[in-house]
Amino acid sequence: MSSEEQARPRKRLSRSERRRQLIAVAWQMVREEGTDALSLGRLAELAGVTKPVVYDHFDTRNGLLVALYEEYDTRQSALLDRLLADCEATLQARAAVIAAAYVDCVMTQGQEMPGVVAALAGSPELEALKRGYEDPFLDKCRQALAPFAPTGDIGVAGLRLLVGAGDALAQAAASAEVEPGLAKEELSAAISAMVLRQK
Numbered sequence: 447m448s449s450e451e452q453a454r455p456r457k458r459l460s461r462s463e464r465r466r467q468l469i470a471v472a473w474q475m476v477r478e479e480g481t482d483a484l485s486l487g488r489l490a491e492l493a494g495v496t497k498p499v500v501y502d503h504f505d506t507r508n509g510l511l512v513a514l515y516e517e518y519d520t521r522q523s524a525l526l527d528r529l530l531a532d533c534e535a536t537l538q539a540r541a542a543v544i545a546a547a548y549v550d551c552v553m554t555q556g557q558e559m560p561g562v563v564a565a566l567a568g569s570p571e572l573e574a575l576k577r578g579y580e581d582p583f584l585d586k587c588r589q590a591l592a593p594f595a596p597t598g599d600i601g602v603a604g605l606r607l608l609v610g611a612g613d614a615l616a617q618a619a620a621s622a623e624v625e626p627g628l629a630k631e632e633l634s635a636a637i638s639a640m641v642l643r644q645k
Contacts, residue, residue: 464495471493472484476562481564482565527586529547537642541591549626552619584608587608597644597645601644607636608637612633
């Protein structure tokens with residue numbers, strides 16, 4: 447580091463910028479070292495901040511894991527919104543968009559998310575968190591697909607099939623067991639078939 451760089455004061459991040467930075471570093475830690483290595487102290491060290499700064503944003507390790515889950519889910523929801531807004535109003539187009547959003551989001555952080563969920567397993571936060579984010583996602587899928595169902599609605603069993611098939615195929619794509627394009631095609635076909643079976 448040059449003397450000029452040392453003399454220049456570092457820019458102080460706003461609270462929201464600091465939180466984004468800490469979450470980005472936490473994702474990098476999970477990707478490179480695994481979820482077990484994730485601690486608030488280690489996060490402070492890698493982010494170049496003091497421990498109180500990290501504790502000010504995340505009271506506990508579970509609080510940090512919840513923030514990672516929320517950030518992932520927010521990104522998935524925003525991607526689905528963008529894709530649905532631009533797609534044709536046909537069953538095939540909407541099923542393809544939902545499948546693409548599901549697989550692409552898991553591909554982005556598919557290797558890290560299972561570790562985050564596993565680390566939260568058994569915690570009271572996890573079930574409420576999953577339900578709080580899954581329900582709005584499924585409502586979006588229901589609204590997008592219901593006009594094409596014989597009954598005009600998508601039942602709970604159909605939505606659960608969407609989630610189960612989506613998780614399985616997206617994880618298979620993330621682990622390179624299945625080519626991502628094929629995972630999207632299979633999920634899209636499963637979604638279309640599920641919609642047409644609604645009674």
